[in-house]
Amino acid sequence: MTKIVLVRPGSTDYDHQQRIQGNLDVPLNRQGSVEVAKLIEELGGLPIEAVYSPSCEPAHQTAKTLAAALHLKCRKLDQMKNLNHGLWQGMRIDEVRRKYPRVYRQWQEQPQSVQPPEGETVDQAIHRIQTAMAKLLKKHKEGMIALVLPEPIASLVRQHLDHGELGDLWKASLGHGRWELCDVPSSVTA
Numbered sequence: 001m002t003k004i005v006l007v008r009p010g011s012t013d014y015d016h017q018q019r020i021q022g023n024l025d026v027p028l029n030r031q032g033s034v035e036v037a038k039l040i041e042e043l044g045g046l047p048i049e050a051v052y053s054p055s056c057e058p059a060h061q062t063a064k065t066l067a068a069a070l071h072l073k074c075r076k077l078d079q080m081k082n083l084n085h086g087l088w089q090g091m092r093i094d095e096v097r098r099k100y101p102r103v104y105r106q107w108q109e110q111p112q113s114v115q116p117p118e119g120e121t122v123d124q125a126i127h128r129i130q131t132a133m134a135k136l137l138k139k140h141k142e143g144m145i146a147l148v149l150p151e152p153i154a155s156l157v158r159q160h161l162d163h164g165e166l167g168d169l170w171k172a173s174l175g176h177g178r179w180e181l182c183d184v185p186s187s188v189t190a
Contacts, residue, residue: 001142001183001184001186002137002140002141002142002143002144002145002184003143003144003145003181003182003183003184004144004145004146004147004157004161004181004182004184005043005046005048005144005145005146005147005179005180005181005182006147006149006154006157006158006179006180006181006182007039007043007062007063007066007146007147007148007149007154007178007179008148008149008150008151008154008174008175008176008177008178008179009028009032009036009053009058009059009061009062009063009148009149009150009176009177010028010029010031010032010033010034010035010036010039010058010061010062010176010177011028011029011031011032011035011058011176011177012026012027012028012029012032012057012058013026013029014026014090015176016029016031017092018092018093018094019090019091019092019093020085020088020089020090020091020092020093020096021058021082021085021089021150022082022083022084022085022086022088022089022119023054023056023081023082023083023084023085023089024056024089024090025056025057026057026058027057027058027061028057028058028061028062031176032058032061032062032176032177034177035176035177036061036062036065036066036177038177039062039066039177039179040065040066040069042179043066043070043146043179044069044070046144047143047144048070048072048144048145048146049072049140049143049144049145050072050075050140050145050146051063051066051067051070051072051073051074051075051145051146051148052074052075052076052077052080052136052145052146052147052148053074053075053076053077053080053147053148053149054076054077054078054079054080054081054082054149054150054153055076055078055081056081056082056150058150059082059148059149059150060074060076060148062148062177063146063148066146066148077132077136077147079128079129079131079132080128080129080132080147080149080153080157081153082150082152082153083119083120083122083125083152083153084116084119084120084125085116085119086115086116086117086118086119086120087116087117087118087119088116088117088119089119111152122152122156125152125153125156126156126160129153129156129157129160130160133157133160133161133188137184137188146179154174158180158182160188161182161183161184161185161188162182163185163187163188
C-alpha cells in the first residue's frame with residue numbers, strides 16, 4: 001500500500017497579507033523558512049522515498065529543502081499546481097469580497113460553481129488532480145512519498161483519496177508548514 005505524506009508549503013508574505021496567491025510565484029518569507037525547518041525535523045524519521053511538488057515557488061522551495069534534507073531529488077509535478085484564480089490573484093481577500101460580494105459568497109459556499117475571471121474552476125482542478133494521481137500511483141504502487149502542495153490543492157487531493165465530499169474547501173486547510181499522513185485506499189489505485 002502506498003502512503004502519502006501530504007505537506008503544506010511554508011508561508012509567504014501574501015498569506016500574511018491575506019492575498020489570493022493562486023499559482024503566482026511568491027517566495028517563502030522568514031516565517032515560512034522557520035516552518036520548513038520544523039517540517040524537516042518532524043519528517044526526518046519517516047521512510048519517504050520520493051518528494052514531489054509543482055513548480056510554484058512556495059511549494060517547490062519547501063519541497064527542494066525537504067528533499068535535500070532527506071537526501072532525495074525533488075521531482076516536479078506541475079499538474080498539481082495551485083488553483084488558477086485568474087484576475088483575482090494578487091488581490092486581498094477583503095477586496096474581492098467588497099468588489100464582488102455575491103460571487104465571493106458563492107465562491108465560499110459553493111466553490112465548484114464559480115470561475116474567477118480568466119481563472120479555472122474547482123472542477124477543472126479536480127480533473128487535473130485525478131489525472132496526476134492516477135499516473136503517480138501507477139508509478140508508486142507501495143512505499144511512502146511526499147507531496148508538497150498548496151491549498152486548496154492539498155485538500156482536494158485528500159478529498160480524492162478519501163472519496164469524500166468537497167465540503168467547506170476553504171476551511172479544510174491544516175495551515176502552512178503542516179503535514180498529514182494519508183493511506184491510499186486500493187479503490188483509488190484500481
